[in-house]
Amino acid sequence: MEHEESNRSEFLVFPLSQVRKEGYKVTRKAPPSATDWSRRATRTQRGILDGSLGHYKGKAVPKGGCSAFAAQTLMKGTKPHRIRIEGMSITHDASATPDGIIDTVLSVMRYSTAVKSDSDERVKGVKGKWSSCMRKAGFQYASPQAAANDSRWSKGNVPTRLETSVAVADMQCKKKVRYLDTLVDVQSEYERNAIAEQSATLASLQSDAKVWLSNAKDEVNKQPATKRD
Known part of the structure:
Protein backbone atom coordinates (compact mmCIF):
# COMPACT_ATOMS: atom_id res chain seq x y z
CA MET A 1 0.00 0.00 0.00
CA GLU A 2 1.42 3.35 -1.02
CA HIS A 3 1.87 5.76 1.88
CA GLU A 4 1.19 9.49 1.66
CA GLU A 5 4.71 10.24 2.85
CA SER A 6 6.53 7.86 0.47
CA ASN A 7 10.03 8.95 -0.45
CA ARG A 8 11.30 7.07 -3.51
CA SER A 9 13.46 9.54 -5.39
CA GLU A 10 14.38 6.99 -8.07
CA PHE A 11 10.71 7.05 -9.10
CA LEU A 12 10.31 10.81 -8.54
CA VAL A 13 8.03 10.19 -5.58
CA PHE A 14 8.48 12.50 -2.58
CA PRO A 15 6.52 13.33 0.57
CA LEU A 16 3.71 15.85 0.02
CA SER A 17 4.91 17.83 3.03
CA GLN A 18 8.28 18.24 1.30
CA VAL A 19 7.10 19.25 -2.18
CA ARG A 20 4.64 21.75 -0.68
CA LYS A 21 7.69 23.64 0.60
CA GLU A 22 10.36 22.82 -1.96
CA GLY A 23 8.53 21.90 -5.15
CA TYR A 24 10.83 20.03 -7.52
CA LYS A 25 13.92 21.54 -5.89
CA VAL A 26 13.87 18.38 -3.79
CA THR A 27 14.89 16.37 -6.89
CA ARG A 28 18.09 18.37 -7.25
CA LYS A 29 19.41 17.94 -3.73
CA ALA A 30 22.92 16.49 -3.86
CA PRO A 31 23.50 13.42 -1.69
CA PRO A 32 25.89 13.94 1.22
CA SER A 33 29.51 13.31 0.28
CA ALA A 34 31.20 10.36 2.00
CA THR A 35 34.48 12.27 2.19
CA ASP A 36 35.93 15.62 1.25
CA MET A 75 42.29 -9.24 -5.68
CA LYS A 76 45.16 -11.70 -5.40
CA GLY A 77 43.93 -15.23 -6.04
CA THR A 78 40.99 -14.30 -8.30
CA LYS A 79 41.03 -14.34 -12.09
CA PRO A 80 40.22 -11.34 -14.29
CA HIS A 81 37.26 -11.94 -16.57
CA ARG A 82 34.82 -10.09 -18.82
CA ILE A 83 31.18 -9.78 -17.74
CA ARG A 84 28.46 -9.24 -20.33
CA ILE A 85 25.04 -7.90 -19.36
CA GLU A 86 22.43 -6.95 -21.96
CA GLY A 87 25.05 -6.34 -24.64
CA MET A 88 27.22 -4.26 -22.30
CA SER A 89 30.70 -5.49 -21.44
CA ILE A 90 32.31 -4.96 -18.03
CA THR A 91 36.05 -5.61 -17.81
CA HIS A 92 37.20 -7.19 -14.58
CA ASP A 93 40.97 -6.81 -14.79
CA ALA A 94 43.93 -6.15 -12.53
CA SER A 95 43.31 -2.38 -12.52
CA ALA A 96 39.73 -2.66 -11.25
CA THR A 97 38.90 -2.26 -7.58
CA PRO A 98 36.74 -4.92 -5.89
CA ASP A 99 34.00 -2.48 -4.86
CA GLY A 100 34.12 -0.87 -8.30
CA ILE A 101 33.48 -4.18 -10.04
CA ILE A 102 30.49 -5.06 -7.87
CA ASP A 103 29.04 -1.54 -8.04
CA THR A 104 29.41 -1.47 -11.83
CA VAL A 105 27.72 -4.84 -12.32
CA LEU A 106 24.81 -3.88 -10.07
CA SER A 107 24.49 -0.45 -11.70
CA VAL A 108 24.35 -1.98 -15.18
CA MET A 109 21.75 -4.50 -14.00
CA ARG A 110 19.65 -1.74 -12.43
CA TYR A 111 19.92 0.41 -15.55
CA SER A 112 18.91 -2.40 -17.91
CA THR A 113 15.92 -3.35 -15.75
CA ALA A 114 14.84 0.30 -15.49
CA VAL A 115 14.93 0.64 -19.29
CA LYS A 116 12.83 -2.51 -19.71
CA SER A 117 10.43 -1.39 -17.00
CA ASP A 118 9.96 2.02 -18.65
CA SER A 119 8.96 0.30 -21.91
CA ASP A 120 6.53 -2.08 -20.21
CA GLU A 121 2.87 -1.59 -21.17
CA ARG A 122 1.84 -1.60 -17.50
CA VAL A 123 4.14 1.34 -16.80
CA LYS A 124 3.02 3.16 -19.96
CA GLY A 125 -0.58 2.62 -18.86
CA VAL A 126 -0.13 4.06 -15.38
CA LYS A 127 1.77 7.04 -16.82
CA GLY A 128 -1.19 7.66 -19.12
CA LYS A 129 -3.55 7.60 -16.13
CA TRP A 130 -1.23 9.98 -14.28
CA SER A 131 -1.18 12.37 -17.25
CA SER A 132 -4.99 12.32 -17.40
CA CYS A 133 -5.18 13.05 -13.67
CA MET A 134 -2.79 15.99 -14.10
CA ARG A 135 -4.92 17.41 -16.94
CA LYS A 136 -7.95 17.37 -14.65
CA ALA A 137 -5.87 19.32 -12.14
CA GLY A 138 -5.11 21.88 -14.85
CA PHE A 139 -1.59 20.82 -15.85
CA GLN A 140 -0.44 19.37 -19.18
CA TYR A 141 2.43 16.90 -18.89
CA ALA A 142 3.07 13.70 -20.83
CA SER A 143 5.08 12.09 -18.03
CA PRO A 144 6.30 12.61 -14.46
CA GLN A 145 9.78 13.27 -15.86
CA ALA A 146 8.41 16.10 -17.99
CA ALA A 147 6.81 17.69 -14.94
CA ALA A 148 9.91 17.37 -12.77
CA ASN A 149 12.20 18.70 -15.53
CA ASP A 150 10.05 21.66 -16.59
CA SER A 151 12.57 24.36 -17.53
CA ARG A 152 10.64 26.92 -15.47
CA TRP A 153 11.70 25.19 -12.27
CA SER A 154 15.41 25.77 -12.92
CA LYS A 155 15.07 29.54 -12.47
CA GLY A 156 16.05 30.56 -8.97
CA ASN A 157 16.54 28.63 -5.76
CA VAL A 158 13.12 29.33 -4.31
CA PRO A 159 10.17 27.44 -5.83
CA THR A 160 7.33 29.49 -7.29
CA ARG A 161 3.72 28.95 -6.30
CA LEU A 162 3.14 27.31 -9.70
CA GLU A 163 6.01 24.88 -9.15
CA THR A 164 4.77 23.76 -5.75
CA SER A 165 1.21 23.49 -7.10
CA VAL A 166 2.36 21.22 -9.94
CA ALA A 167 4.53 19.15 -7.60
CA VAL A 168 1.68 18.65 -5.14
CA ALA A 169 -0.74 17.67 -7.93
CA ASP A 170 1.96 15.33 -9.26
CA MET A 171 2.31 13.46 -5.95
CA GLN A 172 -1.45 13.36 -5.42
CA CYS A 173 -2.04 11.92 -8.91
CA LYS A 174 0.70 9.35 -8.42
CA LYS A 175 -1.00 8.21 -5.25
CA LYS A 176 -4.45 8.19 -6.90
CA VAL A 177 -3.41 6.01 -9.88
CA ARG A 178 -1.10 3.78 -7.74
CA TYR A 179 1.90 4.91 -9.78
CA LEU A 180 4.54 3.87 -7.25
CA ASP A 181 2.95 0.49 -6.62
CA THR A 182 2.92 -0.27 -10.35
CA LEU A 183 6.51 0.82 -11.00
CA VAL A 184 7.86 -1.07 -7.99
CA ASP A 185 5.98 -4.24 -8.97
CA VAL A 186 7.08 -4.10 -12.62
CA GLN A 187 10.70 -3.20 -11.94
CA SER A 188 10.95 -5.83 -9.21
CA GLU A 189 9.76 -8.41 -11.72
CA TYR A 190 12.48 -7.43 -14.20
CA GLU A 191 15.08 -7.34 -11.42
CA ARG A 192 14.19 -10.89 -10.32
CA ASN A 193 14.57 -12.01 -13.95
CA ALA A 194 17.92 -10.25 -14.22
CA ILE A 195 19.17 -11.87 -11.01
CA ALA A 196 18.18 -15.29 -12.36
CA GLU A 197 19.85 -14.60 -15.73
CA GLN A 198 23.05 -13.37 -14.06
CA SER A 199 23.11 -15.97 -11.31
CA ALA A 200 26.49 -17.36 -12.44
CA THR A 201 28.04 -13.88 -12.55
CA LEU A 202 26.67 -12.95 -9.13
CA ALA A 203 27.81 -16.27 -7.63
CA SER A 204 31.30 -15.69 -9.06
CA LEU A 205 31.45 -12.17 -7.62
CA GLN A 206 30.22 -13.45 -4.26
CA SER A 207 32.97 -16.08 -4.25
CA ASP A 208 35.58 -13.50 -5.26
CA ALA A 209 34.37 -11.12 -2.55
CA LYS A 210 35.21 -13.74 0.11
CA VAL A 211 38.76 -13.95 -1.25
CA TRP A 212 39.08 -10.16 -1.38
CA LEU A 213 37.89 -9.87 2.23
CA SER A 214 40.37 -12.55 3.32
CA ASN A 215 43.18 -10.71 1.51
CA ALA A 216 42.19 -7.45 3.21
CA LYS A 217 42.26 -9.10 6.64
CA ASP A 218 45.70 -10.57 5.90
CA GLU A 219 47.06 -7.16 4.91
CA VAL A 220 45.63 -5.52 8.01
CA ASN A 221 47.19 -8.22 10.20
CA LYS A 222 50.57 -7.58 8.60
CA GLN A 223 50.56 -3.96 9.74
CA PRO A 224 52.60 -3.22 12.89
CA ALA A 225 50.53 -2.63 16.00
CA THR A 226 50.08 1.00 16.97
CA LYS A 227 51.89 1.92 20.15
CA ARG A 228 49.70 3.17 22.95
CA ASP A 229 50.65 5.21 25.99
Missing part, protein backbone atom coordinates in the same frame (compact mmCIF):
# COMPACT_ATOMS: atom_id res chain seq x y z
CA TRP A 37 39.40 14.14 0.65
CA SER A 38 39.20 14.75 -3.11
CA ARG A 39 38.71 18.46 -2.45
CA ARG A 40 41.52 18.73 0.10
CA ALA A 41 44.10 16.43 -1.53
CA THR A 42 47.22 18.03 -2.95
CA ARG A 43 48.43 17.43 -6.51
CA THR A 44 51.20 15.23 -5.10
CA GLN A 45 48.76 13.10 -3.10
CA ARG A 46 46.57 12.59 -6.15
CA GLY A 47 49.63 11.72 -8.26
CA ILE A 48 50.71 9.05 -5.80
CA LEU A 49 47.21 7.63 -5.66
CA ASP A 50 46.59 7.43 -9.43
CA GLY A 51 50.19 6.84 -10.56
CA SER A 52 50.57 10.05 -12.54
CA LEU A 53 53.55 10.82 -10.27
CA GLY A 54 56.38 8.42 -11.13
CA HIS A 55 58.55 8.95 -8.06
CA TYR A 56 58.17 10.39 -4.59
CA LYS A 57 61.08 11.13 -2.24
CA GLY A 58 63.38 8.90 -4.25
CA LYS A 59 61.02 5.94 -4.34
CA ALA A 60 59.15 4.65 -7.39
CA VAL A 61 55.38 4.93 -7.25
CA PRO A 62 53.74 1.60 -8.23
CA LYS A 63 52.40 1.41 -11.78
CA GLY A 64 48.86 2.71 -11.67
CA GLY A 65 49.53 4.33 -8.31
CA CYS A 66 48.73 3.19 -4.80
CA SER A 67 45.11 2.67 -5.80
CA ALA A 68 46.03 0.03 -8.41
CA PHE A 69 48.58 -1.55 -6.08
CA ALA A 70 45.97 -1.89 -3.34
CA ALA A 71 43.41 -3.31 -5.79
CA GLN A 72 45.88 -5.90 -7.09
CA THR A 73 46.80 -6.89 -3.54
CA LEU A 74 43.16 -7.29 -2.53
